[in-house]
Amino acid sequence: MRLSFLEPLYAEPGPFASVYLDTSRDVEHPERAIALRWQRLRDTLARQGADRPTLGTLERVVGADTDVPGLHGQAVFTAHGALVLDGELPAPPAHDSARYGTLPDAMPLVAQHLPEIPYLAVVVHYGGLPTAETHGTVTVAAEAGMWPASVVAPGERLLRRVPVSEWHESAVRLGHRLDEWARHDGADALVIGGDGWACNVLIRRLPGTLRRRVVRVGGPTPADTGRGLLEPQLDSVFRGRMAAHDRTLVERFIARRARSGAAADGLSATVAALQRGQVAALLLNHPPASSLHLWTGPRPTQLALSEQELRTFGVRAPHEDHADEALVRALVGTGAELVVVPGSELPLREGVGALLRYTDPGTPS
Structure with a gap:
């Protein structure tokens, strides 16, 4: 899956407000229901430190998709009070959510586009x-x-x-x-x-x-x-099917891994490859758990398993972010693809692997 549709998210630095909301209108008094759900999310963002311009922009955009019929949801992202992305979800989110942080919470939007x-x-x-x-x-x-x-x-x-x-x-x-x-x-x-x-x-x-x-x-x-x-x-x-293009990438990964070629298996090896811009496609058995974190700097390739590691690369003020946020930004910033493949079909070490553009003697595997 190519993630170029997310490029507007990373055109400007954060902090970002990320909102996922059920905006279906198949209930009685839908506008009232949407307004109540948004109010709860607004309060959440305010507690997390979102400023008034950010909340005002979201207020104008949330629920404005009145022309979309049937069950659906909305994903809205702002930075510094400006709208950076407004995406429609083909199904309502599993639960409404709002996050204000250094990086946008883009993985739930990506997950609703899979398998594309x-x-x-x-x-x-x-x-x-x-x-x-x-x-x-x-x-x-x-x-x-x-x-x-x-x-x-x-x-x-x-x-x-x-x-x-x-x-x-x-x-x-x-x-x-x-x-x-x-x-x-x-x-x-x-x-x-x-x-x-x-x-x-x-x-x-x-x-x-x-x-x-x-x-x-x-x-x-x-x-x-x-x-x-x-x-x-x-x-x-x-449903349950992979895109033919993604299937080709998985088969290529399996072949390369079998002969210790241009493939990384496991979180540490994959993060190291992302730091070098080597990753052609990131393979996941499932999106990373929300409890898993990585350390990040201002550039997409500045991500690491520890704060100290990132400081050795010259990053003066690393941030600890959710791993899925850091991984998506790295993929978009380096033009890499994303493939989600069931663990029963292709078990990956720690649920993460990567098909590489190239390999060199310094690349761990």
């Missing part, structure tokens, strides 16, 4: 007589997305209305358009739902490479919900 699987979703509807395939209209809606984040932030959408009499020929052209789109976005799957006959015509006319990535789904297929196309079906298709 690129896909195309297509809904095909046939409106006509049930016994005639020459009358009526075929309506097609297609959308690119990154599951699961795109269910609340739908991507580009293509719409087509085709007379049934022209559907066989039009499906060929549409198939090539979808193939180009899938190649451009690196889609792992083409998820198709809708009416049987019209879907079958399209699938049979897809280029072979794309046809092999088709996942046919059933169930209701509305295209006007305000959320991602085929949202309920996407969950059943992708």
Whole structure:
């Protein structure tokens, strides 16, 4: 998973206010419920030292996502009274939270973007007589997305209305358009739902490479919900699955670790590699526990297991921060990726490992 969407978070130094809030409006008097939850978080931030400009900015932004339907949440980050990132969460956070500190609390936002699987979703509807395939209209809606984040932030959408009499020929052209789109976005799957006959015509006319990535789904297929196309079906298709790109990184890590190559296993070796900017991808069995801390300096690569270690690098005033905050900043600052892989599939020492860009004799493993 690439973390470039977090770059605005680190354009300015902290301290940062990080707020995660359930902003779903599927309850009675939702604005009142959101206001009450925000008031509790506001009090928490005030006790942690957040200033009035910071609280005022958050007051204006929290709950402003009134155009997002269904269950969802909001992640808001400010620094020095200015909004630096406002992100929609595809599901409400497990619990509302607010933190004011040196680094932004970005891992919960990252976790809601995982496993970030690129896909195309297509809904095909046939409106006509049930016994005639020459009358009526075929309506097609297609959308690119990154599951699961795109269910609340739908991507580009293509719409087509085709007379049934022209559907066989039009499906060929549409198939090539979808193939180009899938190649451009690196889609792992083409998820198709809708009416049987019209879907079958399209699938049979897809280029072979794309046809092999088709996942046919059933169930209701509305295209006007305000959320991602085929949202309920996407969950059943992708839950528990890794993106193909991430799978490749895991396999590369396993191969390199087996021959003591460019791979780090364990927290100490991984932190040392991050200090050198060597990490191409950080592998985690799960996000670090909130009780685990690292020491940090002002630059992304300034992180260490102890205060003394960081001082030997010339950092005059190290801060003790949550490990997940320090790791995410280091990944964003060095352009590294993040892969979360189950421990049952790939056990990592202390739950942490790294695929390296290069290795040298001084790199621990």
